[in-house]
Amino acid sequence: MINPTYNSVHNKFKLNGFHFSADDMLRVAYSFIKEGADFQKPVGNFFLDWFDDKPYLEVKTSGTTSAPKLIRIDKQAMVNSALATGDFFELNPGDKALHCLPTNYIAGKMMFIRAFILGLDMDFVAPSANPLYNNDTFYDFAAMVPLQAKSSLAGLKRVKKMIVGGAKINPDLEKQLMKVSTKVYETYGMTETITHIAAKLVGEKSFTVLPEVTISYDDKNCLVIHAPRISDEVIVTNDLVELVNENQFKFIGRYDNVINSGGIKLIPEEIERKLFDKIEPRFFIAAKEDKELGEKVILVIEGEKLELENTLFDDFDKYEKPKEVIFIPKFKETATGKILRKESLE
Missing domain, CATH: 3.30.300.30 (ANL, C-terminal domain)
Incomplete structure (x- = not known):
């Protein structure tokens, strides 16, 4: 099977109920930039960057461990990351997805790329603390940060699978998420790994890596990530881990802490x-x-x-x-x- 390229848009892709081709997305981009709400303007800029001729995208890091900076990420690597997510979470063309993250950072950009590449039917809403408020739609897939997940507990029965990232899920929220019918996964990753390279169901102890990712650790017991379809270089983290097997690890803490x-x-x-x-x-x-x-x-x-x-x-x-x-x-x-x-x- 030939992998899609970054300028491909799946024929099942929909944004807020309408199918758009790559050319249509450029018109949407200009509309968002000229007439859109504040949360839509960065989306318009992202669409223009994604569908231009450059093979890379400049993305801002979150600033967790050092000052936020711009890094270049290969667009085809982002497509490969989207395909790996689709495989891991068994997402299919036409699945209904909710996008409620800001697009300034990698997680928000990747939700759009997953929709383009996997053919998701995606509702894009303004980022807010409770994105499911006044929303009766049923979703196959959603992504949130812990604050949003906590505020959305009452509405999660309308979401089949959800990934939570950006910050660690604390034990109190984890207990609450284990009680909902939604399959909630905590993700592990960073901007340099193009969001998550591993995930675990809430309540589980170990993260499982996505397809075609292998792991090891260095002499400091910090996680080393081998993901050739995402990064040409081996990624050495500052995260102390315990390796369970070649596909699973337990997060212990940060070496710098x-x-x-x-x-x-x-x-x-x-x-x-x-x-x-x-x-x-x-x-x-x-x-x-x-x-x-x-x-x-x-x-x-x-x-x-x-x-x-x-x-x-x-x-x-x-x-x-x-x-x-x-x-x-x-x-x-x-x-x-x-x-x-x-x-x-x-």
């Missing part, structure tokens, strides 16, 4: 997992310089100062126990709701 306290290496995400059902506001574990220990563990909580229970750290070992609690009125975060730890502390 590791705390060295008195010679003991501590992973903040593992400490946070012990606290998720004990602290209501958002929080994270971080390090602070210490004369004796080198670094000490601190607990950072969003919002007004509150009294913590005396038994909060009873099941922690000596080095895990936070030596200080800091309250910050409002955390800094990415556009998808991922907490920027260093920026929030600063």
